[in-house]
Amino acid sequence: MKALLVDKYGKKEALRLVEMPRPDVQADEVLVQVHAASVNLLDAKIRNGEFKLLLPYRRPFILGHDVAGVVVQVGTQVTNFKIGDQVYARPDDMRIGTFAEFVAVKAQSLAIKPANVSMDEAASIPLVGLTAWQALVEMGQLQKGQMVFIQAGSGGVGTFAIQLAKHLGASVATTTSASNVAWVKSLGADVVIDYKTQDFEKMLSGYDLVLNSQDSETLSKSLRVLKPGGKVISISGPPDVEFAKAIRAPWLVQQIMRFLSFRIRKQARQRHVAYAFLFMKANGAQLQKLTQLIESGVIRPVLDKVFPLTATNDALRYVESGRAKGKVVIKVL
Incomplete structure (x- = not known):
C-alpha cells in the first residue's frame, strides 16, 4: 500500500511517500480501506516533534489522525463491525496512520459513517x-x-x-x-x-x-x-x-x-x-452520538479544500498557514 512516513522530526521535513505492507490487524481491530483522511494541526505538530515527549513514536511512522473508509478485514474478537461497513474514526494514539491506503483501527474507536455525508465529509469529522x-x-x-x-x-x-x-x-x-x-x-x-x-x-x-x-x-x-x-x-x-x-x-x-x-x-x-x-481521546461511542447529530442535520461538516494523497505535504502547509476555512481533506480512493 501507499503511505506517507515521518522519517525525521522538523518543521521543514517533508513526509515521504512509500510502498509498504498493509498493517497487521490485532484481535480487537478492523482493517479499513481508506477513502479519505483529514489533515489537522496536530499532524503538523507531531511531524515537527512538538509532542515527542507525550507520544514517543518510533520513526519512521505513518502520520494521520482521521479516517473514513470501508471495513475489509475484522479481528477475531470484533463482533460489531463486518466487512463492507462504511466507517469513520480517529484512531488511538500510537496506532495512528491514516495517510495511507489502509489503516488498522480498534473497534471501540470506530463508528458507522453518517449516512447523509460523503466519505470526504466524514473524514473531516472525528478529531x-x-x-x-x-x-x-x-x-x-x-x-x-x-x-x-x-x-x-x-x-x-x-x-x-x-x-x-x-x-x-x-x-x-x-x-x-x-x-x-x-x-x-x-x-x-x-x-x-x-x-x-x-x-x-x-x-x-x-x-x-x-x-x-x-x-x-x-x-x-x-x-x-x-x-x-x-x-x-x-x-x-x-x-x-x-x-x-x-x-x-x-x-x-x-x-x-x-x-x-x-x-x-x-x-x-x-x-x-x-x-x-485537553488532548482528545479516540472514542467510538461518542463518535456515534455525533453521527446522530449529523444525520439529524443539527451539525454539518465544513470542508475547505480536498487534496490528493500525493499532495499531502501541500495540505499540511496549507493547514499550518492558518488560512483554512473548516477542514482540509486528503482523498485517497
Missing part, C-alpha cells in the same frame, strides 16, 4: 468532533443558557464546536477575520469578534467557559473574560499535571508538565477560575 464533544460536554459540562467563548470560529474545531454549543443551548462568542463574520454567524455564533481589529478581552465578560486554541497570551487573556467559577479548556497547551496523570506519564514527565503549566494555573487560581488541558 474535531470528538475534541468539541470532550471539551464542551465531557469536561466543560456546558448547559443551556450558559455563555461560551470558542476561539478561531472559522477553523476546524471552531466550526464544529459552535454548532455543538448552539445545540446544547449556549450563547456563543467567537473570533474570526472580518470576511468570515457572516459565515460563522450562520453556524450559530451570537457574538463575532474580528481578531485583527478588536480585542475580545474588552468585549466579553462573565463567561462560563472558554475553549482556547491559540497562544499563551490569548490563553491568559481568556481567563479574564470568565466569571468566578468559570473554566478555560485549552487544546493548545500547556499540558497540566492532571493530564500527565491521566495518561500515566512517568514521574519526570509529570513534573515537567507541572512546571510548564505553573504560570497559567497560578493565574487561574488568582481569578477563582479553573484551567484544564
Whole structure:
C-alpha cells in the first residue's frame, strides 16, 4: 500500500511517500480501506516533534489522525463491525496512520459513517468532533443558557464546536477575520469578534467557559473574560499535571508538565477560575452520538479544500498557514 512516513522530526521535513505492507490487524481491530483522511494541526505538530515527549513514536511512522473508509478485514474478537461497513474514526494514539491506503483501527474507536455525508465529509469529522464533544460536554459540562467563548470560529474545531454549543443551548462568542463574520454567524455564533481589529478581552465578560486554541497570551487573556467559577479548556497547551496523570506519564514527565503549566494555573487560581488541558481521546461511542447529530442535520461538516494523497505535504502547509476555512481533506480512493 501507499503511505506517507515521518522519517525525521522538523518543521521543514517533508513526509515521504512509500510502498509498504498493509498493517497487521490485532484481535480487537478492523482493517479499513481508506477513502479519505483529514489533515489537522496536530499532524503538523507531531511531524515537527512538538509532542515527542507525550507520544514517543518510533520513526519512521505513518502520520494521520482521521479516517473514513470501508471495513475489509475484522479481528477475531470484533463482533460489531463486518466487512463492507462504511466507517469513520480517529484512531488511538500510537496506532495512528491514516495517510495511507489502509489503516488498522480498534473497534471501540470506530463508528458507522453518517449516512447523509460523503466519505470526504466524514473524514473531516472525528478529531474535531470528538475534541468539541470532550471539551464542551465531557469536561466543560456546558448547559443551556450558559455563555461560551470558542476561539478561531472559522477553523476546524471552531466550526464544529459552535454548532455543538448552539445545540446544547449556549450563547456563543467567537473570533474570526472580518470576511468570515457572516459565515460563522450562520453556524450559530451570537457574538463575532474580528481578531485583527478588536480585542475580545474588552468585549466579553462573565463567561462560563472558554475553549482556547491559540497562544499563551490569548490563553491568559481568556481567563479574564470568565466569571468566578468559570473554566478555560485549552487544546493548545500547556499540558497540566492532571493530564500527565491521566495518561500515566512517568514521574519526570509529570513534573515537567507541572512546571510548564505553573504560570497559567497560578493565574487561574488568582481569578477563582479553573484551567484544564485537553488532548482528545479516540472514542467510538461518542463518535456515534455525533453521527446522530449529523444525520439529524443539527451539525454539518465544513470542508475547505480536498487534496490528493500525493499532495499531502501541500495540505499540511496549507493547514499550518492558518488560512483554512473548516477542514482540509486528503482523498485517497
